[in-house]
Amino acid sequence: MALEIKILDYGDIELESSFLVLGRDCGRTRRVLTLGFLIVGGPYPIVVDTGYRSNQIMETLGMRGLQFHENMIENQLARHGVRKGDVRFVCHTHLHIDHAGKDDLFPMNTTVVLNRKELEYSVSGLMHPQYPAPDIKHLIDRLHTKSALRFLDLEVTGPVELMPGVYCEAANAHTEGSMNVHVHTAEGIATICGDVLYDINDQLVDPFREIHDAEPRTTGNHGTSKRAEKASIKKLVSSSRFLLPVHDRPCKIEGGNVVGRLQDQVPGPIVQTLPKRNWFPA
Numbered sequence: 029m030a031l032e033i034k035i036l037d038y039g040d041i042e043l044e045s046s047f048l049v050l051g052r053d054c055g056r057t058r059r060v061l062t063l064g065f066l067i068v069g070g071p072y073p074i075v076v077d078t079g080y081r082s083n084q085i086m087e088t089l090g091m092r093g094l095q096f097h098e099n100m101i102e103n104q105l106a107r108h109g110v111r112k113g114d115v116r117f118v119c120h121t122h123l124h125i126d127h128a129g130k131d132d133l134f135p136m137n138t139t140v141v142l143n144r145k146e147l148e149y150s151v152s153g154l155m156h157p158q159y160p161a162p163d164i165k166h167l168i169d170r171l172h173t174k175s176a177l178r179f180l181d182l183e184v185t186g187p188v189e190l191m192p193g194v195y196c197e198a199a200n201a202h203t204e205g206s207m208n209v210h211v212h213t214a215e216g217i218a219t220i221c222g223d224v225l226y227d228i229n230d231q232l233v234d235p236f237r238e239i240h241d242a243e244p245r246t247t248g249n250h251g252t253s254k255r256a257e258k259a260s261i262k263k264l265v266s267s268s269r270f271l272l273p274v275h276d277r278p279c280k281i282e283g284g285n286v287v288g289r290l291q292d293q294v295p296g297p298i299v300q301t302l303p304k305r306n307w308f309p310a
Contacts, residue, residue, distance in 0.1 A: 030214040031193045033272065036064035036104040038079030039095030041086060041126060041275075048226040048275070050248040052236045059094070060275040062126050064101070065220050066108055067211055070191050072116035075105075076209050076220050077274060081129030081162060088157050089125060101130045117141050117178070117190060121199070121222025122206040123150045123167070124158045127274065132166045136176045140167065141190065143198065144179040146205025147171075155203070155251055182207055199224050201260035203251045208264070216269025218278075223247065224260050225273040232265065232279075233286050242284075 041062055045053035048060065067074040078101060080086055083093035097103065102112055112134050119141045120128055131140055147167060150159040170176035180188050182198035187210070189195050199206035201224045209220040226247050230236045235245035244261040246254050264271055265284055272278040280288040 031067060031069040031211050032213065033211055033218055033220070034066040034068060034108050035278075036066055036075070036079075036101065037099055038062045038064055038101070038104070039083075039093065039099035041080070041094065042092040043089075046248045048247060048249075049230045049236050050246050050254075052230060052248075060226070061277070062095075063272075063274050064104070065209075065272060066105065066110065067194060067209075068108065068110070070193065072191075073110050073114055074117045074119060074190070074194065075101075075115050076119045077121055077127045077222070078118060078130035078133075080126040081160070085125065085129065085160055085162075088160065101133060112138070119190070119196065119209055120146065120207075121209065121220060121274070122146050122203045123163065124155075124203070124223070125160050125163070127222070128163045128167070129160075131163065131170075136170065136173050139175055139178050140170055141178045141180065141196070142167075143182050143196075143205040143207045145181075145183060146203060146207070147179075149204045149251070180207070199260055201250065201252055201257040202247070210268070213270075217267070218270035218272060219264055219268040220272045221264055222274055223249070224257070224264065225271060226275050228271070228273070228276050228279045228286060228289070231261065 039062055040059050042057050042059045045056045045058045062079055064079055065076040080093055083095050086093035115138050117139050118134055123146055150164050180196055187195045187197040193212040195210040197208050199208045206222055211218045225231055231245045238245050244258055246257045250257050265281055268281060270278055270280055278290040279286045
């Protein structure tokens with residue numbers, strides 16, 4: 029059976045527009061998705077990112093959480109016939125407030141997988157309060173529980189195969205320890221890219237205020253250099269068939285071009301065709 033990726037809808041967030049795309053609509057609010065992903069078709073289910081803990085916790089960042097009963101992680105998994113106890117690995121693109129808030133709902137024999145540098149970064153104080161205490165303290169409990177955590181050292185090892193067809197690779201963008209999760213599907217490589225990309229249209233299709241050819245726009249929220257973030261985005265577009273950010277609908281890539289947007293699963297139907305643009309000419 030081929031690997032498939034199911035979208036988990038954890039609710040929306042309202043936040044300042046320039047947080048998502050550098051310099052865009054400063055002071056104006058945008059409402060965005062918060063997604064997780066369920067990888068099925070292998071020997072066991074894998075969840076990538078678990079969303080934010082509660083609507084109230086988002087207020088600590090001056091943001092508004094819009095999470096309802098149907099967005100609870102157990103209800104999202106149940107839509108695909110999966111229970112929390114069925115999940116073998118919970119992977120994290122990174123540990124920000126809207127990505128690791130529901131880890132404590134999984135049993136301790138569900139292994140949380142993260143890049144070691146990301147846990148180090150989360151306790152460094154460099155991006156406080158984007159790493160809230162309840163989420164990180166739970167991971168410290170896992171740190172002292174047998175097999176409850178799996179650390180990857182992706183900056184040293186390069187990509188690591190988690191199970192056949194699923195690879196973790198250092199993102200080298202957004203946070204110091206962010207990672208991408210590559211899934212080899214029947215239709216090509218689908219990359220869960222966390223917050224390396226926030227907004228497909230304004231970062232890739234028609235990059236906000238960029239004048240150079242094939243130059244993506246960075247986010248307004250990154251802990252690495254702008255050059256590193258741009259390079260990481262270019263690498264994603266040149267190496268993946270599908271890109272799956274957490275705060276926007278997935279897109280399909282052909283020849284370095286964004287050619288469509290997808291709805292409920294990847295691979296899935298193209299529901300909106302976009303004009304081609306030659307981002308990375310041969």
